[in-house]
Amino acid sequence: MGESLSKKDRILEVAERQFAKRGFDGVSLREITNEAGVDVALVKYHFGSKQGLFDELLHRRAEAINRERSEALDAVLARQDPAPVEEIVDAFTHTLLNKVVSEDPSWRSYFGLLAQVNNNPEWGGKTMSKNFDPLVRRFIEALSRALPEAKEADLYWCYHFWSGALTLTFADTRRIDGLSGGLCSSADFEAVHKRLVPFISAGFRALCQPGESHD
Amino acid sequence: MGESLSKKDRILEVAERQFAKRGFDGVSLREITNEAGVDVALVKYHFGSKQGLFDELLHRRAEAINRERSEALDAVLARQDPAPVEEIVDAFTHTLLNKVVSEDPSWRSYFGLLAQVNNNPEWGGKTMSKNFDPLVRRFIEALSRALPEAKEADLYWCYHFWSGALTLTFADTRRIDGLSGGLCSSADFEAVHKRLVPFISAGFRALCQPGESHD
DNA sequence: ATAAAAATTCAACAGAAGTTGAAAAAATGC
DNA sequence: GCATTTTTTCAACTTCTGTTGAATTTTTAT
Numbered sequence: 001m002g003e004s005l006s007k008k009d010r011i012l013e014v015a016e017r018q019f020a021k022r023g024f025d026g027v028s029l030r031e032i033t034n035e036a037g038v039d040v041a042l043v044k045y046h047f048g049s050k051q052g053l054f055d056e057l058l059h060r061r062a063e064a065i066n067r068e069r070s071e072a073l074d075a076v077l078a079r080q081d082p083a084p085v086e087e088i089v090d091a092f093t094h095t096l097l098n099k100v101v102s103e104d105p106s107w108r109s110y111f112g113l114l115a116q117v118n119n120n121p122e123w124g125g126k127t128m129s130k131n132f133d134p135l136v137r138r139f140i141e142a143l144s145r146a147l148p149e150a151k152e153a154d155l156y157w158c159y160h161f162w163s164g165a166l167t168l169t170f171a172d173t174r175r176i177d178g179l180s181g182g183l184c185s186s187a188d189f190e191a192v193h194k195r196l197v198p199f200i201s202a203g204f205r206a207l208c209q210p211g212e213s214h215d
Numbered sequence: 216m217g218e219s220l221s222k223k224d225r226i227l228e229v230a231e232r233q234f235a236k237r238g239f240d241g242v243s244l245r246e247i248t249n250e251a252g253v254d255v256a257l258v259k260y261h262f263g264s265k266q267g268l269f270d271e272l273l274h275r276r277a278e279a280i281n282r283e284r285s286e287a288l289d290a291v292l293a294r295q296d297p298a299p300v301e302e303i304v305d306a307f308t309h310t311l312l313n314k315v316v317s318e319d320p321s322w323r324s325y326f327g328l329l330a331q332v333n334n335n336p337e338w339g340g341k342t343m344s345k346n347f348d349p350l351v352r353r354f355i356e357a358l359s360r361a362l363p364e365a366k367e368a369d370l371y372w373c374y375h376f377w378s379g380a381l382t383l384t385f386a387d388t389r390r391i392d393g394l395s396g397g398l399c400s401s402a403d404f405e406a407v408h409k410r411l412v413p414f415i416s417a418g419f420r421a422l423c424q425p426g427e428s429h430d
Numbered sequence: 431a432t433a434a435a436a437a438t439t440c441a442a443c444a445g446a447a448g449t450t451g452a453a454a455a456a457a458t459g460c
Numbered sequence: 461g462c463a464t465t466t467t468t469t470c471a472a473c474t475t476c477t478g479t480t481g482a483a484t485t486t487t488t489a490t
Contacts, residue, residue: 025240125390161380168379175340202421
């Protein structure tokens, strides 16, 4: 059989892609189940509800991400602690971008999903926090050692900007393609990786290193 | 009289707030018209369709924003051209943040709306481009003069990161409130303003000033 | 082989969705 | 005051929404 995925997995795969593209309310269960070639009722059986399906999507890859990122941070800190800002920022970022560049395309859908969630004013904050804040705190602590003069609030705001930049990247709106007249491509995640780390690191230093006065 | 707005304007006001909070597909016309105290059919009469209402919302404030930002840039460049990166970045940013801080709360809804649009993978890129790209190009040209060694692609990517950071701010997800243990507040746009400009400016310099080394 | 459990299908409901044509009301111009 | 246009209401119609109970098939374990 060419299609060896279970019906449950087919639902997950299609739902991930469609939710990422059109948002939670922008896709109906029937659109998902039709594309997956299964009955609508299976959603209730396997996931309880539409919201249950969405939550499962979000959760199932979050642990893997958190583990990989945590290990990447461990590796950096094992070599040197405090570590350079660039290396900490890179540990947080390259895990995601590598997955998008090299591995199966479903990861790209997942990060698109995260982009939707991260910018959702209703429940996005809570959902992101539940899945990722413990890990983020580890990174911020590492950054706080790398930038010993930093005020804590500044570190959180820097992370906020960082998160926004990364998120818009994963949203993959193709706006930059037209804006740049074809010079840049929204899907060129290698180009992003090369630039995001120094960009964000410089931002952290500017706000969190002594001598820079911002208030 | 407390309520002197026309029915058309009441629809616009409620729709702006609700779309910003829950997205285009997350709100029904009846929720909007009920809250506004008008008949559903008025949407078709005044705006043609739900999409027409949304487009009108987006468009009606875009021109004012573009004009103000353009004048802010003019003022900076009149004083000095090439202008310092910080001043150019600030001209782009403070127009929005000032409106959110001081003026009527509907602006905050509008920027929340922009956050929704900017991260929409389906039609967000096209919509943002149509409304804002000509102005963005002016800013990028000014930045290109401020950073004469910059490669063009780097400038566009820097703008992309910048846009993402600003956008997540306007999404106002309150994630940072919990993450920071109450140290930061998602709604504290003054705190953002104080930090965003140096953060983004440092990013631009890091990527676009080749000689500058930061280690 | 058979009984129990898991997975899947079927048909439907009850409500909500965007849209719409026609009638009524209000505002406008003369 | 009357005719015309603009605005608003009313009622409905399809289509689609998430959800669900019961029946059926498939798998698993014995």
